[in-house]
Amino acid sequence: MTSEIEQRELLWQARWKEAGLARAHAVPGRPKHFQIFAYPGASGFLHLGHMRGYTYADLVARFHRMAGQQVFFPAGIHASGLPAIVFANRVARRDPDVLDGLRERGVPDAEVPHLEDPERAARFLGQTYWKIWERFGLLLDPEAYLLTTDPDYQRFIRWQFLRLQERGLLVQKPHYAPFCHRSGPVSVDSSETDIARGGDAEIITYVAVPFPLEDGRTLLAATLRPETVYGVTNLWVAPDSTLKEWHHEGRRYLTSATAVRKFLDQVGGTEGPPVPASNLLGREVTIPLAGGRCRSWPARSSTRTWGPEWSCRFRPTPLRTGSRP
Numbered sequence: 001m002t003s004e005i006e007q008r009e010l011l012w013q014a015r016w017k018e019a020g021l022a023r024a025h026a027v028p029g030r031p032k033h034f035q036i037f038a039y040p041g042a043s044g045f046l047h048l049g050h051m052r053g054y055t056y057a058d059l060v061a062r063f064h065r066m067a068g069q070q071v072f073f074p075a076g077i078h079a080s081g082l083p084a085i086v087f088a089n090r091v092a093r094r095d096p097d098v099l100d101g102l103r104e105r106g107v108p109d110a111e112v113p114h115l116e117d118p119e120r121a122a123r124f125l126g127q128t129y130w131k132i133w134e135r136f137g138l139l140l141d142p143e144a145y146l147l148t149t150d151p152d153y154q155r156f157i158r159w160q161f162l163r164l165q166e167r168g169l170l171v172q173k174p175h176y177a178p179f180c181h182r183s184g185p186v187s188v189d190s191s192e193t194d195i196a197r198g199g200d201a202e203i204i205t206y207v208a209v210p211f212p213l214e215d216g217r218t219l220l221a222a223t224l225r226p227e228t229v230y231g232v233t234n235l236w237v238a239p240d241s242t243l244k245e246w247h248h249e250g251r252r253y254l255t256s257a258t259a260v261r262k263f264l265d266q267v268g269g270t271e272g273p274p275v276p277a278s279n280l281l282g283r284e285v286t287i288p289l290a291g292g293r294c295r296s297w298p299a300r301s302s303t304r305t306w307g308p309e310w311s312c313r314f315r316p317t318p319l320r321t322g323s324r325p
Helices: 004-019 048-066 082-092 096-104 109-116 118-135 151-166 226-231 257-266
Strands: 032-034 070-072 207-212 218-223 232-237 242-248 251-256 270-276 284-286 293-298 309-312
Touching: 032 048, 048 070, 082 096, 082 109, 082 118, 096 109, 109 118, 207 226, 207 284, 218 226, 226 232, 242 257, 251 257, 257 270
Parallel strands: 032 070, 218 251, 232 293
Antiparallel strands: 207 218, 232 309, 242 251, 242 270, 284 293
16 A cells, blocks of 8 residues: 555656656757766666665756756666676576565566576666666656667767767777686676675775885885874884885885885886895884884784884873863
C-alpha cells in the first residue's frame, strides 16, 4: 500500500511523462541549456549517494526549464572498459553480494547465467538505473538514453576526437597505467570496479620534514603529522634498506627511492647515488623548528617506502584555572 506522498509522486511523474517535459524540443529563438552528469559505470547497483548527485543535476535542469530555456538532459551508461567485465566476472563466480542484489531486483535464477556476458550485464544494469532515475522523478530525455558501447555513440566520440585533433587540442604522450603481463590492463581501485561500495580512492598528502646532517646533506622524513616535530626524540631507519640522494636547487637530500621518484615527478631535480641506511645509524641530525639534535637508530619495523621515521615525546602542559575577568 503506497502512502499519500508516494501517490502524489506517481501522479505528477505520470503527468510529466504524458506532457513530454523531459524531451528536448528545438524552438527557434529560445536559449538552449545542455545538462549532464557523469554516466555511471556498469559495475554494480546504485545507492542513495549516487542519487544525491544526480538530483543536483536535475534541479539545475529544472531551473533552466522553468526559465523558458530549451533543456537537453541526456543520460547513459558507461558500459565500455573494465567495470562491466568485472561485474560479469562476479556473476560468473556467483559472488554472494551480487546474487543477493539480483534477487532483490526480481531477477530469476534462470536468468543469472546470461549476465556472465559483459554486454548483457551492462544492458541489464542500464535498465535498472533508468527505472531508478524515473522513480526518483528525474526529467531525463528518454530518446537520448544510450550505452557507450552503442555504435552511434562510438561514431560520435570518434567525430569528437577528430574535431579536437584538427584544432590541435589533443596531445599524445606516454603515461603510466597498471598492467599485468598475463591479464593485460587491470583495475586496482575499487572506485573503478564497484560503484555500489562508493569507491575508496583518495589523495594522501605527506609533508617532507628536513633533518640536516653534519655533512651538509639533509634527511627527509615523510609524515601526516608535521606538528609532532616539536617532540622528536630520535629518528628510526630500516638498517637493511637503501636510501637515495635527491639533488634539488643546489642541495642534497636523502630519502627512500620511492620518495625520490615522486619528488622528481612533482618538483624536478636529479637523482643521486644510493646510500646504505646502515651508514646513517648513530649519526646526529638537527631537529627543525624545535632546535636541538637527535640521533638515528635502527628499526626493522621502519617502512622502506617513505624513508626515516621519528619518535616523539611531549610534556603535559598544566591547565591554568581561575575566575573569568
